[in-house]
Ligand SMILES: Nc1ncnc2c1ncn2[C@@H]1O[C@H](COP(=O)(O)OP(=O)(O)OP(=O)(O)O)[C@@H](O)[C@H]1O
């Protein structure tokens with residue numbers, strides 16, 4: 001039999017060259033990754049409960065511990081159907097962890113989590129995934145495929161007709177790049193098509209984990225407009241950010257997350273009113289002057305007005321960033 | 334678990350578009366074709382002629398069937414595209430099945446090209462298809478296992494290289510080594526039995542003559558499927 005006999009040795013040496021080329025190619029791919037082979041297992045324990053439906057997301061006493069790190073300590077909040085809810089917190093505060101738990105990517109340690117009235121992980125195979133859209137900072141695109149082909153795949157997976165791709169790309173200002181391979185796009189462009197993918201199937205809740213972190217002001221503004229439009233059409237939006245301006249302009253309510261705990265939760269306006277010192281800054285040709293909101297302040301302002309010296313007048317509401325520092329003792333960046 | 338044909342087709346179509354743009358996979362497909370071109374007409378003996386036919390086939394099945402499969406699976410993890418797939422209604426089973434269909438089709442195309450180059454010896458097509466099918470299932474099962482346990486494309490090379498070396502170089506050179514143990518081990522390899530069985534058959538062997546090779550391949554096929562299933566269960570592809 002052939003493989004055993006040495007007479008075909010010449011032939012085998014002929015084959016040896018291309019095969020060696022292949023193995024050399026494979027060896028070049030090794031790039032010293034030997035230590036990383038361990039893959040961890042995770043067992044999901046599941047629970048059940050009954051919930052009232054007026055809130056679309058309900059979280060009570062949520063805790064999440066990684067191996068030796070408690071990422072979420074005791075988090076409780078509710079998101080109402082139709083609102084834009086902002087999760088504002090510095091790096092490492094637990095924003096991504098919360099999004100992962102809410103979108104069935106991660107099992108929580110204790111507490112109660114309910115989205116559409118049921119545990120996300122439990123609900124995962126029962127249509128839950130078609131009802132949510134998710135944009136995370138590390139959701140990948142197929143680099144070699146065009147923008148259009150990337151979205152076409154997800155049209156197929158969600159059962160959305162391909163003709164939706166054009167309008168969705170237009171809504172994120174990417175219509176001109178349909179046939180560009182994803183690997184040729186800039187970071188901000190990738191972020192925009194990732195958003196397009198997340199809204200392709202018109203989800204009831206859109207989860208956005210720092211959706212505009214790589215965008216310039218023009219594109220950020222455009223994305224905000226798109227998000228507002230989706231929200232008007234009925235999409236509930238859960239958004240994390242460490243950009244206080246984004247939270248302020250976009251969100252109906254914001255929660256401050258710090259070290260795995262919520263330290264404040266309200267509308268941006270209410271937070272500013274609660275935490276402002278209620279002073280007024282008046283600008284005259286001599287400079288700025290801060291006056292308090294009382295009789296003395298009122299007299300001072302009418303005095304300046306009567307003399308026609310008043311150039312500008314501003315109430316000193318703090319920004320969300322200022323309030324965050326005031327409440328938590330640390331900044332957002 | 335419910336499989337959706339619509340989603341499966343979407344995944345297969347994506348895999349196809351992606352593979353034909355992937356230089357690594359094209360290289361793998363090119364190697365057996367290059368072997369067929371180099372080997373054509375060089376054989377002096379009947380055995381040599383048989384090697385010219387079976388060697389590119391075996392290499393095509395192992396490199397494309399196992400390695401391309403592994404690469405496609407691990408790349409999904411490395412590039413974080415699996416996360417997006419798992420957040421869509423696609424199930425892990427649909428993703429793996431879609432890749433397997435694509436890999437099998439790609440291998441068959443490469444095999445077809447190789448046989449067009451080398452020519453097909455006088456054999457029973459049923460035998461050829463049966464042998465190719467079993468060898469393909471074994472290779473794709475190994476490829477799936479390698480893809481599941483590696484997290485990046487480069488880890489695929491680390492885990493897969495020994496398998497590739499043994500499967501391909503075993504039948505080529507192992508039997509020339511003057512050691513009874515090595516010969517015994519080589520004789521247990523499915524790739525060796527794949528080539529041996531086809532040769533025996535072309536040399537006039539019927540079912541009786543090739544049943545040893547057939548039995549070997551059947552056992553490997555069953556074992557590979559079981560192994561894949563166990564690894565699939567324990568590696569939680571979707572988390
Ligand atoms: N897989 C993990 N294993 C262990 N610890 C983790 C893991 N993922 C996150 N952590 C830890 O949990 C804490 C919260 O992380 P998380 O990613 O939720 O923060 P974040 O608010 O999203 O931060 P960023 O703004 O940087 O994205 C961090 O201290 C982080 O180190």
Ligand SMILES: [Mg+2]
Pocket residue numbers: 095096097137209
């Ligand atoms: Mg984060």
